[in-house]
Amino acid sequence: MALSADPNFQKLDQWYRANGSSLSMRAMFDSDPERFEKFSTTLKTDDGDLLLDFSKNLINQEVMEMLLTLAKSRGVEQAxxxxxxxxxxNFTEVLSFSHCRVQLGSPGSSWTHLGPAGLTWVQLGSPGSSWTHLGPAGLTWVQLGSPGSSWTHLGPAGLTWVHLDSPGSGCLFPNI
Incomplete structure (x- = not known):
């Protein structure tokens, strides 16, 4: 079903058409001193905390509930x-989505340290992919995208700025 045909989307769209022009971020914060606490949460991870702050969006509790209902109806949890x-x-490229597997260190797509020599073997992409690199210890190799991938610009620009802010960091960006 098309997004525009989803009854949950239609409900959200109708709400926005009726109320959207009257939403004011300043007024929402002024009228609710607890807004940040209500619309933010911190995820605790092994790599540090991650703050998810929705308070600076033009939403209220009713809109948040409609958005969550819409996400469920669109299969976001299943995806x-x-x-x-x-x-x-990834039905447009008929590929598995392996970016999170790289970040989470899943077998087949992870950083693996090889013995006392301190060499690092990096394999990115789906299990069975052939792109690999063997590099010296202390070298960070960042490979974004894959041949034919249409998303290769989603990360390189940001990482380029990080790299420019940290010259001599030992990071290589081979496809930027």
Whole structure:
């Protein structure tokens, strides 16, 4: 079903048409001193905390509930599970979505340290992919995208700025 045909989207769209022009971020913060606490959460991870702050969006509790209902009706939870298990969810390229597998250190797409020599073996992409690199210890190799990938600009620009802010960091960006 098309997004515009989803009853949950239609409800959200109708709400926005009726109320959207009257939303004011300043007024929402002024009228609710607890807004940040209500619309933000911190995820604790092994790599540090991650703050998710929705308070600076033009939403209220009613809109947040409609957005969550819409996400469920569109299968976002199922797609999330498929993404983390490496199933093929990228229907435009018929590929599995492996970016989170790289970040989470999943077998087949992870950073693996090889013995006392301190060499690092990096394999990115789906299990069975052939792109690999053997580099010296202390070298960070960042490979974004894959041949034919249409998303290769989603990360390189930001990482380029990080690299420019940290000259001599030992980072290589081979496809930027």
């Amino acid at each position: 999330r599970e498929q993404m983390f298990t490496g199933e093929k969810i």
